[in-house]
Amino acid sequence: MDSSELKRAGLKATLPRLKILEFLETSKVRHMSAEDVYKALLESGEEVGLATVYRVLTQFEAAGLVVRHHFEGGQSVFELEQGKHHDHILCVRCGRVDEFVDETIEERQKKIAKEKGYAMTDHSLYIYGVCGDCQKNG
Amino acid sequence: MDSSELKRAGLKATLPRLKILEFLETSKVRHMSAEDVYKALLESGEEVGLATVYRVLTQFEAAGLVVRHHFEGGQSVFELEQGKHHDHILCVRCGRVDEFVDETIEERQKKIAKEKGYAMTDHSLYIYGVCGDCQKNG
DNA sequence: AATAAGAATGAGAACTCTTCTCATTTTCGT
DNA sequence: ACGAAAATGAGAAGAGTTCTCATTCTTATT
Ligand SMILES: [Mn+2]
Ligand SMILES: [Mn+2]
Ligand SMILES: [Zn+2]
Ligand SMILES: [Zn+2]
Numbered sequence: 344m345d346s347s348e349l350k351r352a353g354l355k356a357t358l359p360r361l362k363i364l365e366f367l368e369t370s371k372v373r374h375m376s377a378e379d380v381y382k383a384l385l386e387s388g389e390e391v392g393l394a395t396v397y398r399v400l401t402q403f404e405a406a407g408l409v410v411r412h413h414f415e416g417g418q419s420v421f422e423l424e425q426g427k428h429h430d431h432i433l434c435v436r437c438g439r440v441d442e443f444v445d446e447t448i449e450e451r452q453k454k455i456a457k458e459k460g461y462a463m464t465d466h467s468l469y470i471y472g473v474c475g476d477c478q479k480n481g
Numbered sequence: 482m483d484s485s486e487l488k489r490a491g492l493k494a495t496l497p498r499l500k501i502l503e504f505l506e507t508s509k510v511r512h513m514s515a516e517d518v519y520k521a522l523l524e525s526g527e528e529v530g531l532a533t534v535y536r537v538l539t540q541f542e543a544a545g546l547v548v549r550h551h552f553e554g555g556q557s558v559f560e561l562e563q564g565k566h567h568d569h570i571l572c573v574r575c576g577r578v579d580e581f582v583d584e585t586i587e588e589r590q591k592k593i594a595k596e597k598g599y600a601m602t603d604h605s606l607y608i609y610g611v612c613g614d615c616q617k618n619g
Numbered sequence: 620a621a622t623a624a625g626a627a628t629g630a631g632a633a634c635t636c637t638t639c640t641c642a643t644t645t646t647c648g649t
Numbered sequence: 650a651c652g653a654a655a656a657t658g659a660g661a662a663g664a665g666t667t668c669t670c671a672t673t674c675t676t677a678t679t
């Protein structure tokens with residue numbers, strides 16, 4: 344276990360934080376709810392409290408290690424920060440999540456904010472639809 | 482009170498539904514949570530249950546009379562359907578909401594969905610920032 | 620390596636938003 | 650006006666998340 348990332352983020356290297364970070368880094372699934380992380384850790388025999396998972400993910404977000412999304416469905420979804428901003432397209436049938444970047448959209452958003460007199464701080468764009476697999480099998 | 486809109490939507494013209502619809506149509510604020518609607522009706526002396534407000538707004542949404550948004554902050558926000566799709570830019574300081582339409586963004590989204598193999602059903606785009614007033618006074 | 624001060628954890632309570640349950644009331648076609 | 654079917658409202662319940670606080674862990678210092 345590598346505690347340097349946590350140290351760098353100004354967080355003490357506690358076991359729960361290390362476990363959660365390691366899990367996020369090694370999981371094949373990129374986008375996960377707090378509950379997902381909690382259950383996965385339990386199943387792999389780790390002892391962590393759900394409250395701690397929520398707390399740690401929120402701290403990771405504040406430290407810029409993780410990004411939080413508000414997909415439809417009520418739960419917050421987290422993913423490891425990758426340095427590069429991107430948006431999401433989600434399957435309403437199977438929950439699949441794909442990522443994309445579109446510079447034209449990014450530029451247009453800035454333009455709209457300026458026109459409306461806003462100092463833009465952030466934006467969120469979700470496209471919903473039925474993925475290729477679900478179109479075939481559905 | 483005009484019950485024709487409700488009838489047209491296939492809903493019985495009950496008092497709560499009429500009151501809620503009338504309120505949505507006459508309110509100066511376009512974007513409101515269920516709680517907002519509930520409180521406003523109480524203050525104007527109407528007797529409605531909160532459960533009914535939630536139920537009715539959900540029915541209005543299903544009937545296409547109303548659109549539901551998921552702004553940050555946890556609550557669903559509703560607005561009367563205007564026929565024309567639009568997106569939103571919100572002030573993170575004062576909660577102000579402005580609307581916009583950008584055909585370029587709309588087109589790009591369709592293109593992205595197609596490229597990714599999705600049959601697009603919907604999308605949501607929120608731009609966050611600090612509005613003009615809040616930049617001056619904040 | 621032992622110590623001690625402060626920080627973090629975990630169990631469960633609590634909170635917010637929303638939906639459900641079900642007894643009572645209302646609507647509307649006859 | 651009558652009665653079947655639908656809608657309402659109060660409160661319970663549910664989902665997701667945060668809070669509380671006694672206990673445990675981390676880390677800087679001896
Ligand atoms: Mn992503
Ligand atoms: Mn709007
Ligand atoms: Zn799918
Ligand atoms: Zn503002």
